[in-house]
Amino acid sequence: SSDLTQDPAVSVALGQTVRITCQGDSLTSYSANWYQKKPGQAPILLIYGETSRPSGIPERFSGSRSGDRASLNIDGAQAEDEADYYCNSRDRRANFVIFGGGTRLTIL
Amino acid sequence: QVQLVESGGGVVQPGGSLKISCAASGFTFRSFGIHWVRQAPGKGLEWVAFIRYDGSTQYYADSVKGRLILSRDNSKNTVSLEMTTLKVEDTAVYFCARDPAPSGTYGYLQYWGQGTFVIVSS
Numbered sequence: 001s002s003d004l005t006q007d008p009a010v011s012v013a014l015g016q017t018v019r020i021t022c023q024g025d026s027l028t029s030y031s032a033n034w035y036q037k038k039p040g041q042a043p044i045l046l047i048y049g050e051t052s053r054p055s056g057i058p059e060r061f062s063g064s065r066s067g068d069r070a071s072l073n074i075d076g077a078q079a080e081d082e083a084d085y086y087c088n089s090r091d092r093r094a095n096f097v098i099f100g101g102g103t104r105l106t107i108l
Numbered sequence: 109q110v111q112l113v114e115s116g117g118g119v120v121q122p123g124g125s126l127k128i129s130c131a132a133s134g135f136t137f138r139s140f141g142i143h144w145v146r147q148a149p150g151k152g153l154e155w156v157a158f159i160r161y162d163g164s165t166q167y168y169a170d171s172v173k174g175r176l177i178l179s180r181d182n183s184k185n186t187v188s189l190e191m192t193t194l195k196v197e198d199t200a201v202y203f204c205a206r207d208p209a210p211s212g213t214y215g216y217l218q219y220w221g222q223g224t225f226v227i228v229s230s
Binding site: 030031042048049054096097098099100 | 214
């Protein structure tokens with residue numbers, strides 16, 4: 001089991017906005033980061049330090065945090081955004097780094 | 109550009125051992141920490157281990173502690189993960205990933221390899 005909790009699945013209509021959330025105690029001490037994972041491909045870092053976007057990541061991806069809950073927003077979801085999304089952070093307990101269980105995003 | 113290439117995956121029997129490697133290029137290898145993350149078939153990402161830039165300290169997930177040994181050779185730009193007493197549940201694609209810092213301060217994984225598949229089966 002993961003100490004970062006994500007909804008297993010979310011769907012959104014093409015072009016609409018979707019929010020994917022991640023909740024856990026560690027987020028009150030450490031920043032949340034977000035990754036996109038497609039089958040057969042390496043994960044891609046989308047957001048780091050809660051709100052920062054690496055170069056090359058489209059502006060429609062943004063991140064935020066409130067208390068122990070972090071969010072990934074996709075503003076105007078595209079067909080190519082259909083993927084699994086994972087949050088992660090440093091861990092307050094035994095493990096150095098932890099991942100959320102992942103959210104499968106379906107574009108309708 | 110930053111490249112990470114994993115190798116060494118394959119089929120191993122339960123209780124057996126396997127060593128997988130990660131070859132890095134395109135950056136000053138000795139200045140960055142390296143993580144291993146795995147994904148079992150149909151499952152999510154699971155952090156496995158981290159080694160600091162100088163190899164002085166390693167961290168392991170509880171699920172693998174005592175069975176995995178992580179090392180690095182900064183003269184060859186490689187990181188190796190030696191896995192022993194393998195279990196069926198260790199079956200997964202294993203990814204190496206570069207940390208943005210020497211000691212893993214920020215907790216995110218900046219660049220990833222394509223992964224190598226380890227299958228533990230009799």
